[in-house]
Amino acid sequence: MGDQSPSVSVCFFVFYLLIIFLHLAQVETKPQPKCPKEFLCNNRSIPTFPFTNKSLPDCGLFKLGCNVVSSSPPTLELDGKLYNTLALGEGDLVVLSDPVLSNHLKERSCDSFNWNSSTSFTNSPSISFEVPTAQFLFLFKCNLGSSHHRQQKIDDYFKGYKSYRKCKNFTLYYKENHHIIPRNKVPKDCSLVQLPFDNSTKSNDLFEELSPEIIFFWKLSEKCSKCHDRGGHCQTTSNNNFKCSEENSNMIGKQRKADVNGITRKTNKSSSKVKLILIIVLCSLALMIFMSLVVIFAHRHYKSSKLGGFSSFFSKQDVESSSKYLGVPIFSYSELQRVTNDFDPSKELGEGGFGTVYRGKLGDGREVAVKRLYERNCKRMEQFVNEIEILTRLRHRNLVTLYGCSSRNSRSLLLVYEYIPNGTLADHLxxxxxxxxxxxxxxxxxxxxxxxxxxxxxxxxxxxHRDVKTANILLDCNFTVKVADFGLSRLFPIDVTHVSTMPQGTPGYFDPEYYECYKLTDKSDVYSFGVVLMELISSLPAVNMDRDSHEINLANFAVNRILATTFDALVDPCLGFGTDSEVTRMTTSVAELAFRCLQPRKDSRPTMFDVLDTLLEIQGDESGFAKCSPSGELEEVSMKNKFATSPNSVIEKWICSTSTTRNSV
Known part of the structure; x- marks a missing residue:
């Protein structure tokens, strides 16, 4: 008890001051108006921030019009146009419907093409918008008049485009890949019109493909997030600058009005008294905290001196290395700085999308790869925590091992992995x-x-995983695989069919359906793995700007070769294709499996379990999944059903059902 008495008495005194302060604050101040956590709008419960209704204008940035009729959707005004709000999705997703355009489309009116939907909304210092262009149809609207020569000239100019000629005063031209912004120079008497379309509808009827619905994503500015977190309201001044207005601004305004009527003198006196008490209490609190730290410091200094010196108590490295974060050891910044020779460029192993990887050697002899994230911000912290959470719950011989990380308060965000000495699969291919x-x-x-x-x-x-690519497949000296880089990975609850997110990943490996519909599923990994299989067969990169424009992506290049059954133009000749019968059989079968993985719609792709079973069958190993897994891993995963159709039958089915050009991502 004698050792603890200084700190106990100090804590008691601080606690006593806090009680006095809270009591005075309760007596002298009036309750401040607060925004509710959610409000009811057309029988829908909606979170208050950044949404609000017209009766609480300071509680949000999106002001919804809540109608009496519960069946009608709330309205939302953006850039002077009124929209119906169909969905407020997970996180930052909003789905709107343009009511004017909706009526025009229902009536199949040519006025639809006079209504140019925006692919962007006006940003403010508080919030910015991202409207994906993939949801829009871009059309050339040409006023041709009665000149037959002019009509023929424009038709020749737009050769290869579809046309719509049922409007009286103009003709419309658009391409099959209508979500891609046309790069052609707009001819005279033609203008570019952009309208949302339903990418799930495949029809030759233009009005059937168009849709009044618009998807956009919102993002708060850093200033607005901080303002909201401390209870303020995000506002924009008349000269378009950011302003954080405190929550009691309305109360202050009322007090000023009361002052005009001569009734605020007592209020001001009471407010001054509260401010004085607050200053005294805070100063006393700061003084007592300082005194308590001095007492504790001196007490522990004295105690550690008796034990043979206090240097061990203040060893930051020892404290950090003995602690853990999310179940993994924490390394001090100074230690990782030392083992990488102050992040010497000569120690660089490579650069990823989010950080640079350096080689190092710990004091215990372990060789490590240290990934240093490029910057410290909320997005990098989210990826930092996400990768740690993912890797600490996994244990598999083909996944890279996480040894530890830096403290979240470290100068840089650092992740420490086992060192894989033989580079990446992309390096070898x-x-x-x-x-x-x-x-x-x-x-x-x-x-x-x-x-x-x-x-x-x-x-x-x-x-x-969400970023499957050959650059994230590491190889050891025995060419054993170690899959790495889980910064973009997502936990996927078993009771949902997809997760709505903005597409993230690497060009050339994007799942086209995820890119178009923003619906992430496990089949997105299957598509990316199909590209990896094509790279293994061809030794070609996933993206090559030297190829023809429609074959820049390896997926398109390979699919075209398979559809033409010209495997010899796809398979790397160094592998022995055409000379070794077994290699020819296996590479052809793997190409056909990759073809399945690269089908445009996820429902037509196999699962990863089916892919694994098929690869084992191609290799000639009939024992299946269990033999490939390390002992004790994936015991809960049973063998999946084998494919019911042959590779050739799938090719024939796709040839018959595919009438449009594949999207380039």
Whole structure:
């Protein structure tokens, strides 16, 4: 008890001051008006911020019009136009409907094409908007008059475009890939019109494809987020600058009006008294906290001196290395700075989308790869925490091992992984290591199986990787796969069919349906893995700007070769295609499996479990999934059903059902 008496007495005194302050604040101040956490609008419960209704204008940035008729959707005014609010999705997703355009489309009126929907909304210092252009149809609207020569000239100019000629005063031209902004120069007497369309509707009727619905995403500015967190209201001044107005601004205004009527003198006196008491209490509190720290410091200094010195108590490295964050050890910044030679560029292993990776060696002899995130902000912190949470709940021999991380308060956000010495699969296929020709076909087949094994394990654990690519597949000295980089991964609850998010990932590996509809599923990983299979077969990169414009993406290039059954133009000749019958059989079968994975709609793709089973069958291993998994892993995953159709039958089915050009992502 004697050792604890100084700190106990100080804490008691501080607690006593707090009680006095809270009592005085309760007596002397009036309750401040607050915004409710949610409000009722057309029988729908809506979170207050950033949404609000017209009766609470200071409680949000989106002012919804809540009608008496409960069946009608709330209205929302943006940039002077009134929309019906169909959905306030998870996080920052909003779905609107343009009522004027809706009426025009129902009546099949040519006035629809006079209504130019915006692909952007006006940003403010408090909030910004992102309206994906993939949801819009871009049309050339041409006033041709009665000149037949002019009509023929414009038709020739838009050769290859679809046309709509049922409007009296103009003709419309648009392309099959109508969500891509046309890059053509707009001819004279033609203007560009943009209208939302329903990408799930496939029809030759233009009005059937158009839709009055618009999707957009909102994002609060950092200033507005901080203002809202401390209880203020985000506002924009007359000169378009940001202003944080405190929650009691309305009360202050009322007090000023009361002052005009001569009744505020007592209020001002009471307010001054509260301010004085507040200053005295806060100063006393700060003084007592300082005194308590001095007492504790001196007490522990004295105690540690008796134990043989206090240097061990103040060793920051020892404190940090003995603690954990989210279940993994914390390394001090100074230690990681030392093992990477102050993040020496000569120690760089590579750069990813979110950080640079350096090689280092810990004091215990372990070689490590230290990933240093590019900057400290909310987005990087989210990726930092996400990767740690994902990797701490997983254990698989084909996933990279996380050794630890830096403190969240460290100068930089750092992640420490096991060092994988043999580079990435991308390096060996078409990078600086490709010249060694070390990836024979049997090695490539094992890489495909081990990668599929790791992804099947993730999906069984309700996790979507979301950035599957050859640059994230590491190889050790025995060419064993280690899948890495989980910064974009998402936990995927088993009771939902998809998660609505903005598309993120790497060009060339994007799932086209995810890119168009913003619906992330485990089949998005299957599509990306299909691109990886094509890279293993061809040794070509996922994106090559030197190829024809419609084949810049390897997915399009490979699919076209498979549809033409010209496998010899796809498969890397160094693998022995055409000369080794077994290699020819296996590469052809893997190409057909990749073809299934690359189908435009997710429902037509196999699951990752089916992909793994098929790869094992192609390799000639009939024992299936269990043999490929390490002991004790994925015990809850049973063997999935084999494909019911042959590769060739799937190709024939796709040829018959596909009438549009694949989207380039």
């Amino acid at each position: 078409h990078g600086k290591r490709a010249k060694h020709k070390s990836l024979t076909w049997p090695i490539r087949m094992n890489i495909a199986i081990e990668t599929a094994n790791a992804l099947a394990y993730l999906h069984a654990s309700d996790i979507i």
